[in-house]
Amino acid sequence: MKRILVLLLTAGLVLSGCGKxxxxxxxxxxxxAASGKKLTIGLxxxxxxxxxxxxxxxxxxxxxxELGDTLIFDxxxxxxxxxxxxxVENWINSGVDVIAVAAEDENSLSTPLRKxxxxxxxxxxFDADVLPDARTFFVNQATPQGIGxxxxxxxxxxxxxxxxxxxxxxxxxxxxxxxWKKYIDEDLKKNxxxxxxxxxxxxxxxxxxxxxxxxxxxxxxPNLKLIMAISSIAVPxxxxxxxxxxxxxxxxxxxxxxxxxxxxxxxxxVTNCVILWNTGDLGYLTVQAADxxxxxxxxxxxxxxxxxxxxxxxSGDNILLGQPYTFEKSNIDKFDF
Amino acid sequence: MSSTSKSHGWKSLLLxxxxxxxxxxxxxWIFFYFIATSKNYTGHTVGFGTMDAQxxxxxxxxxxxxxxxxxxxxxxxxxxxxxxxxVLGVSAIIFxxxxxxxxxxIPAAICGALIIGAxxxxxxxxxxxxLRLPPLIVTLGTYSLFRGLAEAITHGSITYTGxxxxxxxxxxxxxxxxxxxxxIFVIVAIGVWLLVHRMTFGRSxxxxxxxxxxxxxxxxxxxxxxxxxxxxAGVVAALAGIIYTARLGEAKADxxxxxELFAITAVVLGGTSIFGGVGxxxxxxxxxxxxxxxxxxxxxxxxxxxxxxxxxxxxxxxxLSASIVPKILSKRPARVQTVPSTPQPTPTT
Numbered sequence: 001m002k003r004i005l006v007l008l009l010t011a012g013l014v015l016s017g018c019g020k021x022x023x024x025x026x027x028x029x030x031x032x033a034a035s036g037k038k039l040t041i042g043l044x045x046x047x048x049x050x051x052x053x054x055x056x057x058x059x060x061x062x063x064x065x066e067l068g069d070t071l072i073f074d075x076x077x078x079x080x081x082x083x084x085x086x087x088v089e090n091w092i093n094s095g096v097d098v099i100a101v102a103a104e105d106e107n108s109l110s111t112p113l114r115k116x117x118x119x120x121x122x123x124x125x126f127d128a129d130v131l132p133d134a135r136t137f138f139v140n141q142a143t144p145q146g147i148g149x150x151x152x153x154x155x156x157x158x159x160x161x162x163x164x165x166x167x168x169x170x171x172x173x174x175x176x177x178x179x180w181k182k183y184i185d186e187d188l189k190k191n192x193x194x195x196x197x198x199x200x201x202x203x204x205x206x207x208x209x210x211x212x213x214x215x216x217x218x219x220x221x222p223n224l225k226l227i228m229a230i231s232s233i234a235v236p237x238x239x240x241x242x243x244x245x246x247x248x249x250x251x252x253x254x255x256x257x258x259x260x261x262x263x264x265x266x267x268x269x270v271t272n273c274v275i276l277w278n279t280g281d282l283g284y285l286t287v288q289a290a291d292x293x294x295x296x297x298x299x300x301x302x303x304x305x306x307x308x309x310x311x312x313x314x315s316g317d318n319i320l321l322g323q324p325y326t327f328e329k330s331n332i333d334k335f336d337f
Numbered sequence: 338m339s340s341t342s343k344s345h346g347w348k349s350l351l352l353x354x355x356x357x358x359x360x361x362x363x364x365x366w367i368f369f370y371f372i373a374t375s376k377n378y379t380g381h382t383v384g385f386g387t388m389d390a391q392x393x394x395x396x397x398x399x400x401x402x403x404x405x406x407x408x409x410x411x412x413x414x415x416x417x418x419x420x421x422x423x424v425l426g427v428s429a430i431i432f433x434x435x436x437x438x439x440x441x442x443i444p445a446a447i448c449g450a451l452i453i454g455a456x457x458x459x460x461x462x463x464x465x466x467x468l469r470l471p472p473l474i475v476t477l478g479t480y481s482l483f484r485g486l487a488e489a490i491t492h493g494s495i496t497y498t499g500x501x502x503x504x505x506x507x508x509x510x511x512x513x514x515x516x517x518x519x520x521i522f523v524i525v526a527i528g529v530w531l532l533v534h535r536m537t538f539g540r541s542x543x544x545x546x547x548x549x550x551x552x553x554x555x556x557x558x559x560x561x562x563x564x565x566x567x568x569x570a571g572v573v574a575a576l577a578g579i580i581y582t583a584r585l586g587e588a589k590a591d592x593x594x595x596x597e598l599f600a601i602t603a604v605v606l607g608g609t610s611i612f613g614g615v616g617x618x619x620x621x622x623x624x625x626x627x628x629x630x631x632x633x634x635x636x637x638x639x640x641x642x643x644x645x646x647x648x649x650x651x652x653x654x655x656x657l658s659a660s661i662v663p664k665i666l667s668k669r670p671a672r673v674q675t676v677p678s679t680p681q682p683t684p685t686t
Contacts, residue, residue, distance in 0.1 A: 048642075070639075074639075074641060086397050090393065092389075093393055093637055107498045107587050108586050108587045111585075
């Protein structure tokens with residue numbers, strides 16, 4: 001008798017446990033209805049908690065809302081290539097219409113993406129590309145040329161197109177930095193004959209070293225007007241050096257970096273601006289491109305892609321986000337990454 | 338427990354942890370079958386209810402499943418191995434390095450990785466049995482040691498990739514219609530099940546878990562048995578590392594990070610006591626299934642990863658409570674009977 005009672009109680013407990021999880025989950029995830037043009041878009045970041053990707057998501061959500069699409073933003077909580085693959089594979093099985101990815105690892109993520117394409121799911125990449133055969137388009141946030149020219153133009157503007165400036169890079173062998181430097185040199189030679197690049201020094205992506213280098217540059221070149229830091233770690237380091245040397249206002253700092261770690265220096269007037277791309281726009285364009293690719297308004301071979309009143313250039317299979325974005329005192333607080 | 342209630346065999350079966358967990362797994366499966374399966378606008382069935390989705394769940398779970406299988410005898414002995422995820426990582430890196438840099442053939446590189454796994458398990462076993470250090474502390478140390486080794490070999494940046502398709506087949510393709518790694522998993526599962534449930538070894542693991550000193554006085558070779566389970570864990574973790582590498586097509590230093598906790602979750606969910614002595618391999622398999630179906634089902638229903646993690650925790654607590662409650666209920670009346678001499682018998686029952 002007792003045992004039967006126990007049995008019933010246990011059964012009740014198990015059932016009520018299941019019942020609870022039933023109602024809890026079905027409220028949040030209703031089955032996708034077989035509707036016509038409402039697309040389901042899977043957006044895969046490298047790490048979903050990273051503020052950089054959260055700001056990408058905000059732009060992506062805006063585009064999805066405008067288009068009436070369902071956006072699924074999911075992926076690893078830290079940079080985890082295996083979790084990225086699993087997310088894509090689950091999306092294939094659950095039948096999303098299009099997948100947009102920022103790859104932690106181009107090789108390993110390409111495998112499930114090819115599988116997705118074989119099942120008729122469209123794929124675009126953004127921020128960090130996969131292998132070209134695993135996606136149709138790459139939404140390219142910035143070209144080396146765009147970055148190089150934006151940095152040099154800004155430097156010349158702040159110096160009144162004449163005077164001495166110096167560059168702190170990452171490592172002398174860093175591929176990205178050297179690519180940007182190439183276009184900085186090109187812009188300098190072509191457009192700013194009175195600007196003099198007095199030194200090009202590595203900071204090894206190390207905060208302390210970059211700061212030392214900046215201090216040395218200021219003492220070696222008393223007429224230095226501007227330090228351009230083209231490694232994100234070197235930008236706040238250079239600003240700190242200028243601040244400690246008491247040269248705020250005499251030596252300007254600009255660079256390629258993230259808004260958050262430079263906010264204080266920008267507000268204090270040490271750093272004039274940091275240059276990067278607008279991550280919200282990147283998310284917005286990615287979702288617009290993903291949607292258009294499924295609906296057929298964007299096809300391989302197109303030379304441009306029109307969204308509303310903006311036309312984006314397409315170079316090969318890269319959709320270009322356009323000019324880099326300048327984060328300065330007036331707008332830097334709107335960004336959190 | 339089973340001896341006292343032999344006449345009520347079916348009831349003890351129904352109340353057993355494994356049966357409750359089995360019911361939970363079936364309930365989960367049915368639940369996700371209904372909420373995460375749908376037809377897309379071309380009329381094809383998509384989602385949880387498709388064969389592809391079921392096979393992908395198996396593929397995603399294979400490595401964690403292997404770790405959980407070999408974690409079971411360890412926890413049965415009252416031990417724990419926190420280093421299995423790191424062993425997975427370092428074996429994957431050694432495999433990649435042997436093939437890529439040292440130009441070993443794939444089978445030779447696999448052997449190399451398995452030897453590394455065995456050595457890693459051997460180091461754990463040495464520290465635990467010869468130096469008599471607590472397994473928790475030893476494997477907490479080797480957890481960092483092996484992961485650090487993997488990162489040192491690659492300088493944290495190199496990933497080995499470009500493996501031949503014939504190797505990636507193991508992790509990515511179908512063999513006779515099923516995921517290619519499934520047969521390996523089944524073989525290991527049968528092997529561990531036989532070890533724990535059909536050989537005298539299994540009884541000695543439980544004896545050690547109940548009372549290591551007692552087992553020693555009873556003449557059991559406690560050190561040898563302990564060394565055996567930790568070395569086995571190292572070898573199978575290396576095997577999981579190879580399958581993981583094949584699934585991703587690349588070997589990375591952070592492979593398998595956090596997998597040890599998933600494995601322990603599955604083992605404990607499967608009814609193995611964390612204090613040792615009690616547990617079963619089929620319980621572990623059910624535990625793995627319960628976690629895997631939940632995680633993948635939520636993902637297929639477009640729920641978020643965080644929700645899957647939270648519900649895994651809820652499931653663990655619910656399942657453990659569900660198996661404790663009957664014991665508490667059956668004890669309560671017994672306790673009332675043992676104190677009949679109380680001056681004021683409670684009028685309410």
